[in-house]
Amino acid sequence: MGGTLVYQGRLTWLHLGRPSTTLFLNFSGLSGITNSGTESSVTAGGPLCLLTNRHEMSGFSLDPLWAAGPGLEWTGMGWIDLASARHSMGLSRVTSALFDLKSHSAATTLHVSQQDADAMVEQPHFVLYKWSSSDSGKCFSGEIEIDKQEMQQSSSSELRHRGSSLHSELQEEYSARSTPSPKVEDQVQKERFKSLSVFGTLVSPKLRAAQLSFETALETLIKIANMRSAMLSAFAQVQKHIEATTK
Amino acid sequence: MYGFEALTFNIHGGYLEAVVRGHRSSLLTASDYNNLCQCETLDDIKMHLSATEYGPYLQNEPSPLHTTTIVEKCTLKLVDEYKHMLCQATEPLSTFLEYITYGHMIDNVVLIVTGTLHERDVQELLEKCHPLGMFDSIASLAVAQNMRELYRLVLVDTPLAPYFSECITSEDLDDMNIEIMRNTLYKAYLEDFYKFCKKLGGATAEIMTDLLAFEADKRAVNITINSIGTELTRDDRKKLYSNFGLLYPYGHEELAVCEDVDQVRGALEKYPAYQSIFAKLSYGESQMLDKAFYEEEVKRLCLAFEQQFHYGVFFAYMRLREQEIRNLMWISECVAQNQKSRVHDSVVFIF
Numbered sequence: 001m002g003g004t005l006v007y008q009g010r011l012t013w014l015h016l017g018r019p020s021t022t023l024f025l026n027f028s029g030l031s032g033i034t035n036s037g038t039e040s041s042v043t044a045g046g047p048l049c050l051l052t053n054r055h056e057m058s059g060f061s062l063d064p065l066w067a068a069g070p071g072l073e074w075t076g077m078g079w080i081d082l083a084s085a086r087h088s089m090g091l092s093r094v095t096s097a098l099f100d101l102k103s104h105s106a107a108t109t110l111h112v113s114q115q116d117a118d119a120m121v122e123q124p125h126f127v128l129y130k131w132s133s134s135d136s137g138k139c140f141s142g143e144i145e146i147d148k149q150e151m152q153q154s155s156s157s158e159l160r161h162r163g164s165s166l167h168s169e170l171q172e173e174y175s176a177r178s179t180p181s182p183k184v185e186d187q188v189q190k191e192r193f194k195s196l197s198v199f200g201t202l203v204s205p206k207l208r209a210a211q212l213s214f215e216t217a218l219e220t221l222i223k224i225a226n227m228r229s230a231m232l233s234a235f236a237q238v239q240k241h242i243e244a245t246t247k
Numbered sequence: 248m249y250g251f252e253a254l255t256f257n258i259h260g261g262y263l264e265a266v267v268r269g270h271r272s273s274l275l276t277a278s279d280y281n282n283l284c285q286c287e288t289l290d291d292i293k294m295h296l297s298a299t300e301y302g303p304y305l306q307n308e309p310s311p312l313h314t315t316t317i318v319e320k321c322t323l324k325l326v327d328e329y330k331h332m333l334c335q336a337t338e339p340l341s342t343f344l345e346y347i348t349y350g351h352m353i354d355n356v357v358l359i360v361t362g363t364l365h366e367r368d369v370q371e372l373l374e375k376c377h378p379l380g381m382f383d384s385i386a387s388l389a390v391a392q393n394m395r396e397l398y399r400l401v402l403v404d405t406p407l408a409p410y411f412s413e414c415i416t417s418e419d420l421d422d423m424n425i426e427i428m429r430n431t432l433y434k435a436y437l438e439d440f441y442k443f444c445k446k447l448g449g450a451t452a453e454i455m456t457d458l459l460a461f462e463a464d465k466r467a468v469n470i471t472i473n474s475i476g477t478e479l480t481r482d483d484r485k486k487l488y489s490n491f492g493l494l495y496p497y498g499h500e501e502l503a504v505c506e507d508v509d510q511v512r513g514a515l516e517k518y519p520a521y522q523s524i525f526a527k528l529s530y531g532e533s534q535m536l537d538k539a540f541y542e543e544e545v546k547r548l549c550l551a552f553e554q555q556f557h558y559g560v561f562f563a564y565m566r567l568r569e570q571e572i573r574n575l576m577w578i579s580e581c582v583a584q585n586q587k588s589r590v591h592d593s594v595v596f597i598f
Contacts, residue, residue: 080589083580087573087593088537091318092358097375100365193477198365201426202473205533 074217081210088204098198107131107195108218123233128222130215131191252449256556259337264555266335267564270328271552273300275571277596283578284590292317292579300324314579321572326378329565339447343558345406346440347565351380352407353436357429359388360397364420382406393419394428410435423478430470430487437463437489450557458562461547463492464521465540471502471511472533493518508533534592541595545570549597567597 086094108130115125196203196211256264275283279299286292289312293305296317304320333344355376362372369389376385384401391397397420398411410432418424437459444455467488474484485503489495494502494515501514509530515521524539544566551563574594581590 076584076586079584080580080586083577083584084534084593087577087580090354091315091576092354092375092377095358095375097358097362097367097372098365099367102366189476197422198361200361200429201423201477202430202470202479204469204473204537206537209534 074213074220078210078213078217081206081213085204085207085210088206089199093203094199094207100198107191110222124229126222126225126229128219130219131188252556260340260556260558263332263335263340264560266332267560268552271560271564271567274567274597275299275574276598280574280578280594280596283575284581284587284594286578286582289314289317289579289583292575292582296575314576314583317579318572318576321575322378325565325568325572328568329379332561340558340561342443343447343451344561346443347562348379349406349436349440350433351377352382352405353380353410353429353432355380355385356388356397356402356407356432357425359385360391360420360428361422361425363389364422364425391420394424407432407436409439427483427487430466433466434487434489437466438491441489441491444558447558450554451559454551454554454557454559455562458547458551458559460492461544463489464494464498465544467492467494467499467502468511468515468536468540471505472508472536475506475508493520508536538593538595541570541573545595545597570595571597 082094108128111127111129113125113127115123192208192211193201196207199207279295282295283292286295290310293308293312296302296305301321301324304324305317308316308320329344329348333341336344358376359369359372362375363369369386372389373386382405384404387401388397391400394411398408402408402411412435420428441456441459441463444459445452447455470484470487481503485499488499488502492498498514498518502511505511505514512525512528512530516525524536524543527539528535548563548567548570551557551559577593578590581587
């Protein structure tokens with residue numbers, strides 16, 4: 001756990017012009033979109049068309065985001081695992097009164113950079129640095145990001161079915177992407193234990209499971225934020241293209 | 248062979264045994280738990296509990312309720328019952344009842360010391376302490392810098408003083424030392440309680456030694472599993488195990504070298520009493536181990552009521568009530584977090 005910065009964005013409807021399984025994202029804050037829920041659609045020759053009617057059920061396929069859907073359940077799992085740890089260890093051992101108020105550096109940090117998708121549009125890009133050692137300032141775990149190329153590749157892949165197979169696919173993808181060396185893994189484990197030491201050095205495996213659930217939830221949030229950023233950037237580009245075309 | 252407790256027990260202990268058996272009959276049943284597990288909100292839980300003996304404690308709590316409020320008020324009920332029994336008890340029952348609370352006293356001491364190390368406000372920490380473990384000078388714990396000061400300034404005048412002989416060092420208090428202090432104190436307390444019960448003799452000794460032996464074994468298993476992958480050495484781990492119980496001494500030798508849950512299973516399956524616990528679990532699983540141990544503990548505690556004229560019923564009642572409060576806490580958390588599918592993961596039915 002430790003100190004973290006988490007970016008939370010708001011999403012609204014977005015439709016890509018290809019039939020696929022339904023996925024609803026709620027974007028807001030896009031120019032031209034009102035909150036009435038019955039906005040007109042804007043079509044363009046390109047692959048992207050904006051459909052802002054909230055009641056329209058045809059969606060689009062953003063496979064990475066679709067894959068991240070179950071990952072959002074990690075937050076709920078984290079809270080119930082924490083309750084389970086409190087049940088196992090006792091209320092006096094897992095309590096907010098034990099949080100360390102001494103100043104210390106964050107175990108995980110979020111860096112926001114601006115990527116220029118092209119000369120016209122800026123795209124914020126989020127990178128999570130996990131388990132930075134407070135002693136050395138080094139980061140032991142890799143960046144978590146999804147860039148545009150990856151998103152495009154996964155959106156052109158075949159549809160994945162929801163269910164337990166998706167969980168295992170997500171876990172395989174995650175572990176394949178982020179397999180560190182044994183030395184780094186050892187350091188990461190040490191940092192994990194260190195952050196749990198506020199609750200004592202002999203903590204229940206349930207508390208460690210809660211920590212992992214929250215860690216996964218944080219990574220999923222960053223993925224979603226990067227996808228949102230990419231989609232907003234794509235929307236802005238299309239809008240600019242449409243404006244340029246109609247002039 | 249027991250003594251002639253039936254001739255003399257009721258002179259001093261008859262009233263309180265009747266009181267505690269009356270309290271025991273008010274423990275929640277399986278049908279109460281089924282109703283509670285179907286609640287949609289914490290207010291529903293409050294409504295169902297209003298028909299039980301928790302009703303008067305929860306009725307004035309405003310909505311929205313929190314899970315901590317439910318636990319706090321249920322604990323208050325237990326504390327009131329305990330205080331009534333303690334003020335009516337004569338020796339040696341009064342000492343026996345005080346022994347039951349020393350575990351909470353140790354938890355409170357560790358909470359205050361750990362919180363102070365993390366620069367938390369003492370008042371905030373005192374609010375989180377268990378009411379059964381409070382003592383007069385508890386707030387002074389915040390001034391101690393090491394265990395020697397802890398003992399000299401505060402704990403020398405408390406019932407925990409005799410347990411500190413193995414802990415006193417001049418090392419500064421840090422997370423590892425505090426954890427070792429917690430487990431060393433608890434080990435000393437259990438051994439002292441065990442000796443006291445044996446000295447009482449009769450049915451109390453017979454029943455309490457069995458219950459305390461199970462407690463010691465359970466703690467040994469928990470210490471082993473929780474220390475896997477940590478910096479605690481094998482020797483340090485072995486020092487935290489109590490010097491009694493079914494697993495003492497050969498089981499402890501095996502537990503001290505365990506590196507994963509399957510090795511713990513291998514060490515314990517040699518004991519028939521614990522085979523049934525691990526039979527409920529699949530290999531590599533440790534999540535349901537707590538529930539399996541709680542179920543076995545509840546079974547043994549309920550058996551204590553099958554006999555009369557002993558003090559074990561008081562210990563058993565306090566532990567069963569604490570289990571009930573844990574159940575209510577878990578059900579409340581599942582309802583509050585909308586995770587009712589998990590509600591039966593940790594609820595242990597008493598009847």
